[in-house]
Amino acid sequence: MPSSPRVPARPGTDRNALLLPAHPGRPSAAQPGPPPRVVVVGGGIAGVTAAVALAERGVAVRLLEREADLGGRLRGWQTGEHTMTRGFHAFFKQYYNLRSLLQRVSPDLGVLRPVEDYPLLHANGTAESFAGIPRTPPWNVAGFVLRSKTFTLSDLRRMNPVAATRLFDVSIPRTYEELDAIDASTFLREINFPEAARHLAFEVFSRSFFADPEKLSAAELVTMFHIYFLGSSEGLIFDVPRDSYPATLWNPLRDLMLGLGVELSTGVEVSRVDRGADGFTVHTTGERVEADAVVLAADTGGLRRLVEASPSLGDQDWRERIGELRTAPPFLVSRLWLDRPAHSGRPAFLGTSGFELLDNISVLELFEDEARVWREKTGGSVIELHAYALPEHADHDQVVHDLVKQMRSVYPELADARIQHEEHVFADDCPLFAPGGFTRRPTVETSDPALVLAGDLVRIDLPVALMERAATTGFAAANALLAHWRVRGHDLWSVANQGRSALLRAAARRTAS
Structure with missing residues (x-):
């Protein structure tokens, strides 16, 4: 008798979640004959996802990352005894594909810790909370x-x-x-x-x-x-990593990739990619890497520069679309190690609005183990502040000063707290999703079947965003290459790609017409 078709396990609690089943094919690219060689440019969520997905199907993968550490915009690094990152990130339950990646190193997702609320505070004193309300629309x-x-x-x-x-x-x-x-x-x-x-x-x-x-x-x-x-x-309501990003995410994922045979090179800048009749040559500082296919998973500015320096990649329209990509305004992440604690009732994360600069505050010892050690050792708090969409030529010192002042106003128990250590990140490398840009936004697949894109800047026609868009396009990029080689792909999931109420959908169609 024929075997029953495989039914993938539902990744969350939503019965309406959308499954995009993996395309069929051979179980491994390594048989028969030598496996295809793929270079992945970029070691953030998208690049790591693509590398893992390809290596699991027997592809020979080389991952090149210009920073000293994996993680992209989710990376962390040591500053003496402390870890600094590019800021708080929420791992929502509907990030099905990102969570699938993490389950490869933590099957029960024990590396994540739930945060009980997502409170919002306006400068005029009004506040909202999402804790305790029903989940189902x-x-x-x-x-x-x-x-x-x-x-x-x-x-x-x-x-x-x-x-x-x-x-x-x-x-x-x-x-x-x-x-x-x-x-x-x-x-x-x-x-x-x-x-x-x-x-x-x-x-x-x-x-x-x-x-x-x-x-x-x-x-x-x-x-x-x-x-x-x-x-x-x-x-x-969302989860957050239990400890610093390197400890909970990137070190285990690095070990996973090494175990799958991925060749990792960090601190390596890719200067150019040449397309030849038989494949690609990826140029780095002092090295040329030959590949049968390439995954470009760089950030917006990096992708734009690389394509501009690589005239043999893609067709003219695609190159122009890459050149049209823009980055969002600069942002600041400030992390402060203080000599006294925030009040015990403060939320782990607070979204703020109406303040001149402050967009959110996190009290890290409420969820991060390393920060909890600081609290136990000193009696103080580790506070993280975010300021988004800053003026392009903002004075960095003044922005930090004003941001800390606003934090002391929102949490007055910290008004006299002394800063024992501080770290700040100013950056402007996030994609801008401006009005009118969707049609020209580059997609995962290109005119060249051996060249694919991945990242949160990439268009994919599913309801995904932010980190989940990065992970989803990473899997989709791997799937596109695997399909080209007739190798079985990976399942994808997303929130349903339609409204939940047929009555409201019908009403919307009537009003639109």
């Missing part, structure tokens, strides 16, 4: 509205029902075709979203893309609302 909306001080039933009745139905009828790429031309701020005004809630909730969400709402595509914002609230029953 539409009951999560009802629970939030009934409890909210910034979004009430009266506000709900005053909204423009015609325009607002777009929030309940998300499908990629159609949502981008309909809404990408306008900015998020304009869209929220058009649906008459209450101003207080707009400034608190949506501004916090939009600035998590490192851009102000006026500079962010409305389609990106609506898709984000679908992912985290209206389209998923996983909820807005």
Whole structure:
């Protein structure tokens, strides 16, 4: 009798999660004959995901990363006895593909620790919380509205029902075709979203893309609302790594890749990639690496520079699209080791709005083991502050000064706390999802079947964002190459690519027509 088809285990609790089954093929690229050789450029989430996915199917992988450490925008590094990173990241339950990667080194995801709330605070004193509300739409909306001080039933009745139905009828790429031309701020005004809630909730969400709402595509914002609230029953409560990123994520993933036979080279800058008749030559400082295929998983600026220096890659249209990519405004991450603690009732993470610079505050000893050691040793706290969408030529010292001042105002028990150690990161390497950019955004696959892209800057027509977009495109890039070699791919999952209510979807289609 024929065997029953394989039914993949559902990755979360949402019964509507979307499965994209792996394409069929040979179990390994290593048989028969020598395996194909792939160079992965970039050692962040996308590059590591692609390297793991390829190596698991017997592909010979060489990963090249310009920094001294793996991790990309999620990396961490030692500064004496302390670890510094590029900032707090939330690992939401609906990050199915990222969590699949992590389960390869922690099957029970024990490297992650749940955070019980996602509170938001406006400078005028209004606050919101997502703890305790139902997870499943539409009951999560009802629970939030009934409890909210910034979004009430009266506000709900005053909204423009015609325009607002777009929030309940998300499908990629159609949502981008309909809404990408306008900015998020304009869209929220058009649906008459209450101003207080707009400034608190949506501004916090939009600035998590490192851009102000006026500079962010409305389609990106609506898709984000679908992912985290209206389209998923996983909820807005998230996990965080139990310890520093190197300890919990990158050291175990490095060991995994080495065990799979991946050749890792960190601190190596790729200067050019040449396409020849028989494959690729990847040029680094003092070395040339031959490959049958290449995965480009660099950040926006790095990808743009590399393609510009590699005239034999891709066709003219693709090269122009890469050249059109832009980065979001600069951001700051400040980590402060203080001589006294934040109050015990403070949340692990607080999103803020209406402050001049401050976008969120994290109290690290509430979830990170290394910071907890500092608390036990000194009685102090380790506090992390984020400021997004800074002016391009902002004075760094002044920004740090003002950010710390705002932190002391939000947490007045720290007003007189002395800073025992501090680390700061200014960067401007995150992708900008500006209005009108979706159509020209490069996709995973290119005109060359042996050249693929991965990263959160890459278009993939699924409701994914941020770290999950990076992991999803990493798997998709590997799958594209594996399909080219007729080797079995990897399953992908996402939040459902449609609104959860057929009635609301139908209403949205009627208003659109």
